[in-house]
Amino acid sequence: MTYAYAITALADPTRRAVLEELRSGPRAVGEIAARLPVSRPAVSQHLRVLKDAGLVRDRAEGTRRLYSVNGDGLAELRAYVNGFWDEALAAYERAASETEGADDGADRE
Amino acid sequence: MEQTVSDLALRKTVEVAAPPERAFSLFTERMAEWWPLATHSVGEERAETVLFEPGVGGRIVERTLDGEEHVWGTVTAWEPPGRVAFTWHPGREADTEQDVEVRFEPSGSGTRVELVHTGWERLGDRAAAVYENYDGGWDFVVGERFAAAANL
Numbered sequence: 001m002t003y004a005y006a007i008t009a010l011a012d013p014t015r016r017a018v019l020e021e022l023r024s025g026p027r028a029v030g031e032i033a034a035r036l037p038v039s040r041p042a043v044s045q046h047l048r049v050l051k052d053a054g055l056v057r058d059r060a061e062g063t064r065r066l067y068s069v070n071g072d073g074l075a076e077l078r079a080y081v082n083g084f085w086d087e088a089l090a091a092y093e094r095a096a097s098e099t100e101g102a103d104d105g106a107d108r109e
Numbered sequence: 110m111e112q113t114v115s116d117l118a119l120r121k122t123v124e125v126a127a128p129p130e131r132a133f134s135l136f137t138e139r140m141a142e143w144w145p146l147a148t149h150s151v152g153e154e155r156a157e158t159v160l161f162e163p164g165v166g167g168r169i170v171e172r173t174l175d176g177e178e179h180v181w182g183t184v185t186a187w188e189p190p191g192r193v194a195f196t197w198h199p200g201r202e203a204d205t206e207q208d209v210e211v212r213f214e215p216s217g218s219g220t221r222v223e224l225v226h227t228g229w230e231r232l233g234d235r236a237a238a239v240y241e242n243y244d245g246g247w248d249f250v251v252g253e254r255f256a257a258a259a260n261l
Binding site: 010078081082084085086087088089090091092093094095096097 | 119121123125126127131132135136142143144145148149222224226229
């Protein structure tokens, strides 16, 4: 149910703020906490959820751990929603054309 | 380029030969005539039909062969033939709803139909409990494609 985690991970506004902090580049927990009204443990917890959801990656740099956005996570979710509506609207478009053709004629029964 | 939550909002446009009045009614009250139920529903192969009840407060509701009903959303704006808007929460609770707005603009002798899907920021923490408990609901909301692509 990884995809479920991705959507729920985005549900919390503070968690979204943490994710937004990573937009400008990789950050350590302390750096994020310094810029938000959120404690370090809370930031760590949010990052853990975001990482489980596939939205954030981390790597070690010396003694620090740096977190960065995993653009793939959100991109995949967006690709799903995109494809969902592409398919639905393609079906709508087909129906609209068929309808127009049928309505042009008089009683065709 | 980094993606953010706001990037989940999307806009789709199609041109149809039908005039706005017909384009509007086909999209809404006649949704059952075209909506791909087998792939875009809670019940999938068990889904029988979808009803789009007209007017503000109308429900968009799927009915399955065994008589179950699944509300996908509720109409929040009903302005034929130019505009319809509804909340969107297929396969999950209404408190995790998003928003879909569809506009129908005259375009030559036909209609330019634009759909905008927003409201991703509104997902709430309650979503977690709902998603874990809703068996099969996620296939409709997110789909296997995402799971496979996420590959985790």
